[in-house]
Amino acid sequence: MDSLWELADLVAGPHTTLNPAEAFVFGGAVIVHDLAMSRAAHSLLGGVRSRADWPDALASELRFQLRRSPHPSELAMPPEEIAARAEKILFRRAHAELAESLPLTSWKSLSGDTMYLISDPEIRIAYGRLIGEIAASHHWNYEKVTERLSAPVGAPGFAPVSWKVDSLYLACLLRTADASHLDATRSPDILAAVREISSDSRDHWIFQSRLQRPYLQNEKLCFTAPAGFSREEMSAWWLAYDTLKMVDGELKSADTLLLASGRTPFQVRGVANVQSPSAFSSIAGCHDWEPIEARVKVGDVANLVRRLGGKELYGQDWTIGLREILTNACDAVKAREALAEYRGGRRVVGRVTISVEVTEDQVWLSCHDNGIGMTSGVMGHQLLDFGCSSWLSPDTAKSTPGLIASKFEPTGKFGIGFFSVFMLGERVQVISRSLSEGPSETWILEFSSGVNKRPTLRKAAQSEQLDEPGTSVRVALDASIYAQSENSVVFRFKTHGSAFTTEGFASISDIIAYAMPAAECDLWVEEAGVPAEASPVIAKNDWVTVDGYRFLCRVLGIPEKALTDKDADPYSTLRDFAEQHKDDLSVIRDSSGLPAGRLCMVPESTRSGFYSARDSSFVTAGPARTSTRVYAAAGIAIGRPSRAARDSAIPILEPAEMAKWATREAVRLAERIAAGTLEAGDWCIDAAEQILQFGGDVGFPFWRTSQGWLTQDQLVSWMKGRTVLFVTHPVFADVRVGRTDIPASLEEGIVVYEWSHRDALWGVKDWPAVNNEYRGCTGALLRAIAEAWDVVISRVVEASAKREQEFVIGRHEGNEMRGECTVFSRSDLERT
Template identity: 35%
Template sequence: MPFGYEGTRLWSSSLGRDVEDHRSQREQLRVAYHRFRERAVLLAAEIPQDLREYTVHDAAHLDALWELADVIGGDLIELTPTEAYVLGGAFLIHDLGMGLAAWPGGIDSLKKEYDWRDIVAACTMELRGRPAADGELDAPAADVEQAAKEIALREKHASHAAELALISWTSTATAEEYHLIDDVDLRTTYGHLIGQIAASHWWDIEKISATFPAHPIGAPVNCPSEWTVDSLKLACLLRLADAAHLDSRRAPKFLRAVRNPRGLSDIHWSFQGHLQQIRRQDDQLLFTAAQPFEVSEISAWWACHDALHVVDKELRSVDALLVEMSRPRMAARAVKGVDSPSRLSTLIPTRGWIPVDASITVSNVPSLVKKLGGESLYGNRPDTAIRELIQNAADATRALATLTDAAPAAITVAYETDEQGADWIRVTDSGVGMSRAVMTGVLLDFGRSYWGSQLMREESPGLAASKFRPAGRYGIGFYAAFMIGDYVSVVSRRYDEASSDTRILEFPEGLAGRPILRIATRQEMRHSGGTTVSIKLRDPDSYDLLMDDKPRVFAGLNYANFFDLCQKLAPSLDVPLQVIDRGEERRNCIESHDWKTLTGRELICRLGHVGSPIWSSTHVSLGFVSDAMRPIMRGDRMLAHAALAPVPPGVIGDQGEELRVWGVITGGGLRIAELGGAIGIFTGQPLKADRTKASLDASAKEIADWASEQAEIWQDEINSHSPEWNIYVALLSRLGADTKGVHIACTAEGYLSAHELEEWARDRRRIVIADDFDVEVDDKLGEQTFWSRSAREYVLLGEDIVLAPSSNAQYGEWDAWPGEEYTGIRRIPVRSGIVTSPEEWWKEYRGSTVGLVIHAIARAWNCAPESIVRSLSNIDENGRRLTLDIGKSVVGAKPVSSFVEFLIDRDLIP
């Protein structure tokens, strides 16, 4: 019984049984193809074991490609017998790599592929939301390995097809060796070519024209000379037939019910299950459906619409190629109806809804990019452009250092003036460089990041599976350049390409015009890999970065000159940074990882600036804070190098000058955000695309341990009871510090540490906790007295009353936290005056100074803090705090009232 494909014109006219001339040679090719097909069909049947949710890739699909090639090629396309054998072989193997059966050795063979670990790394990030831990790349969890296997089979099946006609399988039972092509002569002659054509169905059209020869390959010596093989024609037939095979043979409804595919896979099963066999009408392919798409199948109809657009694009690009090459054109050159959803719906009908293309469109892309990649995202902070370009350069430099196992080369940031008087910013790296695909694709695709993409895995195998962690992740940083200039140029060369491959992408009209890609002239060529981004400043007077005589604020940063600005933008960079400051010599600005080895004094000077007093002047010296700086370490990784900040945040320098210094959160060495309450550097991760908010890398416990050490260092300063002492206590409480000897409260007996407060509370049956908002402790006269702000007179403090520092006392914001461990204590609670329940009150206040007092009392009474909270007796039914008479005034015995946190009665504790 003949196979279905034997009835096609292409087969019957070339390898058909009824063709009389050269019967023996045709018979040899025909028989060899049938044997080839038998084994290929067996492998195709194994694909569902690994990609169960994919549509059918079985014998029906392989044979249908002959029919589609007939329809698409038309009468003008003829095949010689050798072309029929080669094309048929490419049909047979083009998708076999989607099943492990086509990989001798199974999953172990797949794991030996150069990018397997990269794919596992990508899947771990996708499924776990974090980089792979040590050992996970080689022994991933079952779900990660399954996801990696599916991605690898899909991404690599085309390249693996190039080998399938030549590789062998060996039986473990008999040691017998098998090939898909068992005829040695045919395998030797055409195996490689069949593989190349099969693999080409995933190539772009430019690679096809560049790979396959312009002239046919000669016939084998035992065949007529006219039996040539036009590999370009065959590659075009395969890619068009494969793209166009979208009908119910690939998605049988019963099989869909058996496999129950999910998500996007199910949508593809749905729409292909609707489609009938294609026809050709004039030069257009005609796709039709007998059964209309219901409202519940809207997504499937649009998936069909998009798939037919892909087919239409392939038909048009192949036709353009064949015309350019002066080759016979295919009969089908477009898809009917794809230019309009309404016209397509006359061929592929809907019921109960009308397909109107109401998808979101952006009519002014340059305007959108300018807004989202400029001031609307970053604010009026033109320094962002420099920071983002340094970040991109650092990522490229780290990538190359990882790939070559070499030390990272320096990045150069230059502020220059050309001969015409125009000012330029240039950021140059000697990193991995950009290929043409990156410069014309990812770089121009706003919001799409190269790092972690399939293109990165293809161009830089091993990078995803390495310790390389890019700082860039949003794919928008480059566009910050247009905040400060309209003319931008990018000169780049991949490190593994030749100097002559240097390319230049220019934006002569900014985002308003089309960029220009050109090959660099000899003078412009780079002789090593890397990238230079140059920005011609739009208005140099507005960005006068060189102010040597006095500090100047530039976009929120105080700096003395351009060098100082770059240093503050990248204070913990792990890549060397050099600066050229308008005609000056190149200067080393940052050494790789030097923030880890700088003295505290050096780090403070890097981060701070001389400032005029804004708040009351600090009295803490630079030397004291420098000596107080401590690292936070996790193994050999430094997560912070910082000290508690004085209140207000600043230090007195060696010459009596006042240095204003904030803590800084950095990611990838670049400044992300400021951190109140600390001086120094904490590493973190950006939480927003504009990089103004961050989470800390250090955990809650690591920060608490650091804060506990700081409490000990700052104990004498805090216990001097300056007007700001409550701010220190509040911050230490929020950070979970063991306050040790630090005073945390005050009683009539004086200031008490947590340990002393425990002793004070141990034998008491009743304690009233009040904050010191109304009652202020005054010890200026050498003894403690208590001043009531509301009564404006001195008062006596009851013996059971403990004053906790005001919970709303704070300076700056410590608003970067290491994850959910800090839930409920992310800020100092404000005095709302209303609480809903004891439990809600404690959830808000447990990290406050009052929380410290509660914990101390709980330890004294040997109970849980929650037990004390549940016994609250001062919250009325309306949830309002009560007031309490806390003493008698010295003069006139006038009672004074203060808001009370709560009243604790020991007898009520469960």
């Protein structure tokens, strides 16, 4: 307290004289400012954990520490260490709010009397609120300080008229003095020795304990640290430098504000020796190291956004921009639904509507959702903060309390998806009304030329206001995206297969169904030139319940029209595939019972007709299609994006549940092979690879040997009677006749297996698994050898890495077929 008064006296200078009322208000603000950071102050208002924003603060810290959404039980009984961190964060966040209310807050004494910080009721009424505002203003920006505290406050009736309080001057004096209070008197070494200092606070304590009390030099505060900083204390030195630069900025801002308002400026107008790291090192020495500033900088922000928010990241496909718009809209709807459920209010039916509008000179695409909307602050800052996702930010939590504590989990996590809208066109309009505000608080953010020019943010005119909360994104489409006829608009559209991409034109409905096959809210479309109202495209989570045929047609990208027009080519083969496997599908659920996929394993023979043109399965990034496949399968697995482009994904299903599904599929295929409705063949090894990668047990034959097709158990039994094993690549075991591979008659002891990369391994090794050691068919073969010959698997692994040798693999029409083999000798492996 005394140190802060001394600093305030140094900052203001000898020309400043406070009258008794100003001295009282300033002293009260100093006390309240510090008191608001104490547990005692929070206990006056029921404790920090009884605050309305405590669930969000706790959930936010749990999400950060656990890297996932917290379970309700974790919110009810959180680990105390995490709860303590959340308390500390909420202390700081609620500091200004609490400081403003403390001077007028009462509590009961032990005798039951009502007590106040300011006991005299006349003084409390006259200055209590002002003291609170000045104490809280330390956390306001200068614009808000000017707005709230610009006019001096007159004297109350019991005081002389001259006792005016210049609240703006006192607010500037408090924030600059408090910011400058950084010397050893604030963090003495003796306190650090008796307290448990967290790693986060250590650097603060070190640098403040090294700083000597500042003195005035040429209108600037001069701090010194004669003890210097060692190499181990380098981070504390940089923190000191950055903090003093902040103090310098604070003093200069106060100086500008006071001069602009016609007031006498403080005698201190900045901080000395912070113009560069080398200047600061002259008064805060660096022992055995040099302070060279190497910061990550972005010189051309607009160019970075243009490249990484568009084609450089996502490629040339404009529908990626549409996908990102729809994903953000679905997230907004999910947020509102989750918030309503958390608050126990009326159920919200979320909806996203895409419309195409033709004007005289332009085609516009609009996406409207009835989600949580955005405040003007979020639209003007977080939305435009490239690389910063605003869904679970403190600002969003403030306007929608309870959202972070709810079950809401956004698909968008990288803070760059919005900028992909400029892949569709450079003229963009965002209209939004927050859930916490009325129609008059509808705001419009407009881009006239992409990110090349500054956008404008304005309040919506009455005719532009939204009747309910939500957001609309409107884009003037680039002419290269669409083709227009008298009655309709169609769009350029690419379908991506395993081997190549096909391009043509499609309706906006078909494109949405292709891009968002697992939509988490209702998707509707208003087509251009169609007089009827909006029509549904996909219902919320209908991928779980829609009949198998229509579901697989959606997965395969078959247009709606081709479902009924049986003569429509080239979709007949795809329709046959969907018809053949519609009843094989099963819904996969996670450990909590929620659907996490709908898949079935598929033999290659039924996929060969369209293998290069369509993929029969993929992992989604939330609701959206990605290029990540589930090999030898049909359907979808719900996933989360594995990188910022959201073109690849990892399944959300727990490894144990995925293993159970894979085992069930293996049993189904084994039953078909046993019944004679399915023939074992080369497809088996790929299906087995996928099942084993998922941690499942393969019950059908998938090992091609000189003994025929064997199961894993049969392979082990067969090898027990052998002393040597030859493993060869399929290319040496088949003869190509025309376009057909004819299997050779194999020599004794041959196993046909490809050690190298196979399609079934694309991306799968990065997925979670029950056991990551020796996964897949390679691991199964190595384990089979180790089990059959009773040797340690590490020796088998070493033998598999030895150089291959040439042997006779088999015969075809009496001719020898020679090829390279990996040789496993039982005697060599048993030798110690």
